[in-house]
Amino acid sequence: MKPILIIAEVMDGCIRPVTWELIAAARVIRDLIQTNRAGGKRKAAQIAVIVPAQDPVPLAREISSLTKVDVLALKVPTLVAYTSEAYKECLAPLIQELAPSHILVAHTSQGRDFAPGLAIRLNAASISGVNQIRSDGDGLLYSRPGMNNTRNMVLRPEPGFPLVLTLTPGIFLARPCQVKDPGAVMVREISFGPKQPVRMVHQKIARRENEHQALKKAHTIVAAGRGIGERSNLESVARFAKYFSASALGASRPLVDMGWIGYDHQVGITGASVAPRLYIACGISGSSQHLAGMKGSDWVVSINKHPEAPICSHADVCIVADVIDFIRVFLEQEDALQGKI
Amino acid sequence: MKILVCIKQGSEDGEISRFDEFALEEALVLKDRFKARVDVITAGPESAVAVIRRAFGMGADQGIHIVTRDSGFVSAFVTASYLAAAAEKGNYDLIFTGIMSQDMMQGQTGPMLAELLGLPCATGVVKNYLTPALGLVPIEREMENGCRDCLDIRLPAVLTIQAGSLLPRYPSLSNMLAAGKKSITTLAQGDLFPVPVKPKEVLITIECPEKTRAGLGLEGTLLDQARQLKAFLQEKDLV
Numbered sequence A: 001m002k003p004i005l006i007i008a009e010v011m012d013g014c015i016r017p018v019t020w021e022l023i024a025a026a027r028v029i030r031d032l033i034q035t036n037r038a039g040g041k042r043k044a045a046q047i048a049v050i051v052p053a054q055d056p057v058p059l060a061r062e063i064s065s066l067t068k069v070d071v072l073a074l075k076v077p078t079l080v081a082y083t084s085e086a087y088k089e090c091l092a093p094l095i096q097e098l099a100p101s102h103i104l105v106a107h108t109s110q111g112r113d114f115a116p117g118l119a120i121r122l123n124a125a126s127i128s129g130v131n132q133i134r135s136d137g138d139g140l141l142y143s144r145p146g147m148n149n150t151r152n153m154v155l156r157p158e159p160g161f162p163l164v165l166t167l168t169p170g171i172f173l174a175r176p177c178q179v180k181d182p183g184a185v186m187v188r189e190i191s192f193g194p195k196q197p198v199r200m201v202h203q204k205i206a207r208r209e210n211e212h213q214a215l216k217k218a219h220t221i222v223a224a225g226r227g228i229g230e231r232s233n234l235e236s237v238a239r240f241a242k243y244f245s246a247s248a249l250g251a252s253r254p255l256v257d258m259g260w261i262g263y264d265h266q267v268g269i270t271g272a273s274v275a276p277r278l279y280i281a282c283g284i285s286g287s288s289q290h291l292a293g294m295k296g297s298d299w300v301v302s303i304n305k306h307p308e309a310p311i312c313s314h315a316d317v318c319i320v321a322d323v324i325d326f327i328r329v330f331l332e333q334e335d336a337l338q339g340k341i
Numbered sequence B: 001m002k003i004l005v006c007i008k009q010g011s012e013d014g015e016i017s018r019f020d021e022f023a024l025e026e027a028l029v030l031k032d033r034f035k036a037r038v039d040v041i042t043a044g045p046e047s048a049v050a051v052i053r054r055a056f057g058m059g060a061d062q063g064i065h066i067v068t069r070d071s072g073f074v075s076a077f078v079t080a081s082y083l084a085a086a087a088e089k090g091n092y093d094l095i096f097t098g099i100m101s102q103d104m105m106q107g108q109t110g111p112m113l114a115e116l117l118g119l120p121c122a123t124g125v126v127k128n129y130l131t132p133a134l135g136l137v138p139i140e141r142e143m144e145n146g147c148r149d150c151l152d153i154r155l156p157a158v159l160t161i162q163a164g165s166l167l168p169r170y171p172s173l174s175n176m177l178a179a180g181k182k183s184i185t186t187l188a189q190g191d192l193f194p195v196p197v198k199p200k201e202v203l204i205t206i207e208c209p210e211k212t213r214a215g216l217g218l219e220g221t222l223l224d225q226a227r228q229l230k231a232f233l234q235e236k237d238l239v
């Protein structure tokens, strides 16, 4: 059986939690392969994690002690920080040597950056943004979003090639805990540069701190998307937000990009991750990048003109209407009620 | 300085896929600043030539159209192979793609193209500080949580451009009038690859995403719906 390899996500000298999800997904793949095989008597595929880093051994130990999985510490003395060039250069020969069936990478800013090029080097099939893995008797099927997030495309890799997968975070959940019998830790050293012509030089990671405080504290977030149509309509969304106590105004990314509202308000993978009691999406389509930032909300309400918008599959209540008209009518009705009291 | 921008047809005829418009805008800003030449390339059916015309209207200089017959799911590897074969002899200093296409959403075509051409590649680029004299492009690429990865890349290089604060310009009348004189190189899929490039993934089916919440639809007039929403909020103790 060919092994299933996982590339751990390392940042700032730490293992990123998405790595546990990759291990959980590898177990799903291993079990599906096992049940798919006639008889199912042969040994299950081995799972191993590769940790590329300047000083990978402590990280490798951490992984093995929390998961029982074998870990290959890939020591690259010059690897100060991630670059796609260094990763591809160091990983490709090692992976070729191990001849795996699957290579699992996180669908994050780092994984999306090096996985497709790595797949080309390995002459591998490559499926990005996988959100479901299942089997149909003929083999494993991988589902991923397409068509502006309105559909999932279910793909089957051609046999005979290794398969590089980038897995959407937040799907294959895992809770690592100390185990009595940790996996083995092996060490391998590889040099990168200065002999090779290095074409990518990492400078620094620029950070923004303490942003999104208001969003994180809010009990209710009313968020505006491109469906509000015009910048001036932000006012009515803001008024709607004020109707709720302990509320904040959120936004999808395009509004921030257009300069309609500050980055402080952006919800999504490149903005804030929030989990308020109530999230009201106003004219937001429900892209996977936006959903990732708000799917933990207790209750989700969507106001969207189109009944087919992807957000409708991820909301508790769907109002199909022009968002500005709806907000006007809602607030008018509330004013009227207040008047009566 | 020669820049190639990979653009794909969007969901409507003649429209450029949304993220690719940002990539084109980024290139046109460099054209304005450094007198760079900006070419565009698209792989698609006959009708896809419309996106090249639109790019001319925005200010692009020349176009390459790879006429393909692929439909449904198109593997990023196949598209990247076409683009690489056509771009190889162009001596481009920079190649831009969008961060992902609207329909396939793979985010793979750019980094695969780079690998096929043997060029360095950075994805999710939100800022570039191109210095042609040094043969270098310092860039910032977006990471999670508002962090940015800052690095210097040697030219030639491939960058996938993330939407940012630059808004794509509209086609201008003067550019549209000049468009007639600009040349479009048309290549057939079969000219580039007499033996078709085989995808390594095949589409089995297309499904509606699973519902993660009930998606209760409200009925009636706006006022009816407003009342139902109020009732829902009260029932769940959300107001």
Ligand SMILES: Cc1cc2nc3c(=O)[nH]c(=O)nc-3n(C[C@H](O)[C@H](O)[C@H](O)COP(=O)(O)OP(=O)(O)OC[C@H]3O[C@@H](n4cnc5c(N)ncnc54)[C@H](O)[C@@H]3O)c2cc1C
Binding pocket: A224, A225, A226, A227, A228, A229, A251, A252, A253, A254, A266, A267, A268, A269, A270, A271, A272, A282, A283, A284, A285, A286, A287, A288, A289, A290, A293, A303, A304, A305, A306, A309, A321, A322, A323, A324, B099, B100, B124
């Ligand atoms: C790497 C990466 C990171 C990203 N990070 C983020 C992120 O952090 N956050 C984020 O939000 N996005 C992010 N995006 C962008 C994301 O892919 C989508 O483009 C974005 O979320 C779409 O925003 P939207 O829903 O406001 O706009 P659209 O997708 O354009 O949707 C507008 C919606 O409004 C509806 N509508 C139109 N008119 C009306 C009306 N009158 N009344 C009511 N509804 C109406 C439409 O039916 C549509 O559903 C990222 C993308 C990438 C590639």
Ligand SMILES: Nc1ncnc2c1ncn2[C@@H]1O[C@H](COP(=O)(O)O)[C@@H](O)[C@H]1O
Binding pocket: B006, B007, B008, B017, B019, B020, B023, B041, B042, B043, B044, B076, B079, B096, B097, B098, B099, B100, B101, B104, B105, B106, B107, B108, B109, B110
């Ligand atoms: N058929 C195509 N023609 C030209 N460029 C393309 C094509 N398909 C993809 N691209 C480019 O590659 C990027 C990523 O596409 P994808 O890998 O499909 O998400 C797009 O934003 C385009 O810049």
